[in-house]
Amino acid sequence: MLKLYGFPVSNYFNMVKLALLEKDIPFEEVKVYPNQSEEYLEISPMGKVPCLVTDQGPLTETSAILDYIEESQPGVPLYPQQAFARAKVRELIHEMELYIELPARRCFAEVFFGGKVSVETRQEVEAALEKGVACLKRRALFAPYVSGEEFGYADIFFLHSVELANQVSKKLFQKDLLEGMPGASELMERLAQRPLAQKVTADLHAGMEEFAKIRSAK
Known part of the structure; x- marks a missing residue:
């Protein structure tokens, strides 16, 4: 199963999440904030989110992830065919x-x-x-x-x-x-x-308090 790393206040994470939901593709959300830990840098070399882990390996950069989803996964097309x-x-x-x-x-x-x-x-x-x-x-x-x-x-x-x-x-x-x-x-x-957009927005609002605490602690 695909694993989507990120956090619900990130708009780029939410773009990928909404695409997966709209295409009805099973995936697991893994909450992670941008960081420079060696473990996370192994899958996201800049420590950024989102990161999508596939059977072939990890992908970063939202546009690349969306292209991969469109080219490899089933579901309603979100790009034109031509x-x-x-x-x-x-x-x-x-x-x-x-x-x-x-x-x-x-x-x-x-x-x-x-x-x-x-x-x-x-x-x-x-x-x-x-x-x-x-x-x-x-x-x-x-x-x-x-x-x-x-x-x-x-x-x-x-x-x-x-x-x-x-x-x-x-x-x-x-x-x-x-x-x-x-x-x-x-x-x-x-x-x-x-x-599905409302679901993503609800998750965003639910994650705001935690995100605000993390920002204020920096």
Whole structure:
């Protein structure tokens, strides 16, 4: 059986978890936080989560894990079958991650964990988000899902990546990143209401207290 290492407050762990649930693939969750123990570095060389342990060995990096799941496991397809369409979804996923979530992540400490970031960082993040959202507006279809008619990996990234960035934008810049993207807010609401997405979210909330204690102890 597949073993998924990580913790329920990690959005990347939750992306993989939701994909496995949506495809109805049996797996075991192993709670672990990022660490540099020799034991964990044997399967995750950077000590990061998520890590998926398969019969062939361990895999890290979310995009690689999702590709493996799609190519090796049964269940409903979450990538298009045609090569170019599949590549376009991967392109869109990377753009959401690199140009929306990762800039916003620089402000996570202030928005989610009670820290502070500099004025310069805020300004840089706001400008980066503006460019990233402009890119998403050009790429995404919302017809009705992010990349077309079927639910897939682009929607998983949208739910667990863009939504976090939008919380940053709303709190620090008083801007809704989805405003002006027809169908985007409606899709985010529909995705959040999917039964398996709600299960992942419930597990996230249940794990917040423990995660907060670990952060405060550092």
